[in-house]
Amino acid sequence: MQSILKHGFGLKASRSFFEKLSPSVVKGMIKDKGFILVNDMNYTRESFADMASKYGNLIKFAQETRPGMKSNQVLDLDGNSERLVSGRVELPLHSDGNILKTNVDLVFLYADEIKNLKYQGGTTIVDFKKALEQMPPHLKRILDEEQFETLGIEKGYYPEGVEPYWFQMETYNDRGWTKQFNIYLNYKEKSQGISWITRLRGFSESENERFFFELDKYFRKYEHSYLHYWKKGDLIIMDNRRVLHARQSFDKGSTRLIFRIQLSEPI
Known part of the structure; x- marks a missing residue:
């Protein structure tokens, strides 16, 4: 097993090594290192859910007909051009669950089918803990002192209680051992x-654009982030309380089917 970034963010393990680890050991690793990457796994949708269930409580969605949902536990990030969260467009940096007011501790991603994806459709994972510690004062002051508001727009994805109203979003969720970042950064495309x-x-429109552009650029600096281009069989498990993640857009000539599971740990 090896670290992915020089300062120790992210772990890469072989399949044989990973399968010998207990869920409690893996959870301890990613609590410290942010995420783990394992290549050459082989799951069905059902066996993927079974594996993830050993780590805690799988988050089930009442809206089983939500776009992309073939079950109420596994979301197909399948690149459907009629969707946004599960579609082909970019997905800005965020941690899961905050707009839907769902407590998401861990996120599991598994690449079931990947075709014609060489340099697109990548997933960026940001070491928010380190980025916050090293953040320039003029950016951190905004996070600490100003008020953020968010609007969920995608019809059919967000429940009626979320759309179409702007609501206040607390910047952090203090977990004791780390601060989870609740703010969803904005789309560029x-x-x-x-x-x-x-x-x-x-803030004015231009001030908002300037701030979010600079914050996004800072988070994506090499010393804070890892960009993963997917291959079939790749598994990533990330601690949603410690990291941010984002998706690159990808074109219609490619296939990218990622299974996603969200999980909350027992209290």
């Missing part, structure tokens, strides 16, 4: 649709 929008209360 807006022409194909957006699932959400976030703004700073009292």
Whole structure:
């Protein structure tokens, strides 16, 4: 097993090594290192859910007919052009569950089918804990002192209680051992649709654009982030309380089917 970034963020393990680890050991590793990457796994949708269930409580969605849902536990991120969260457009940096007000501790991603994806459709994972510690004062002051508001836009994905109202989003969720970042960064490519929008209360449109552009650029610096281009059989398990993640857009000539499971740990 090896670290992915020089400062120790992210772990890469072989399949044989990973399968010998207990869920409690893996959870301890990613609590410290952010995420683990394992290549050459082989799951069905059902066996993937069975594996993840050993780590805690799988989050089940009442809306089983939500776009992309073939079960109420596994979301197919299948690149359907009619969708946004599970579609082909970019997905900005965020941690899961905050717009839906769902407590998500761990996120499991498994690449079931990958074709014609060489340099697109990648997943960025950010070491938020380290990024916050090293953040320039002018950015951190905004996070600490200003008020963020978010609007869930994608019809059919967010429940009626979320859309179409702007609501206040607390910047952090203090977990004791780390601060989870609740803010959803904004889309850069807006022409194909957006699932959400976030703004700073009292800031002009140009000020909002300038701040979110600079914050996104800072998070994606090499020392804070890892960009993963998927191959069939790749498994990533990340601690949603410690990291942010994002998706690159990808074109219609490619296939990218990622199974996603969200999980909450027993209290």
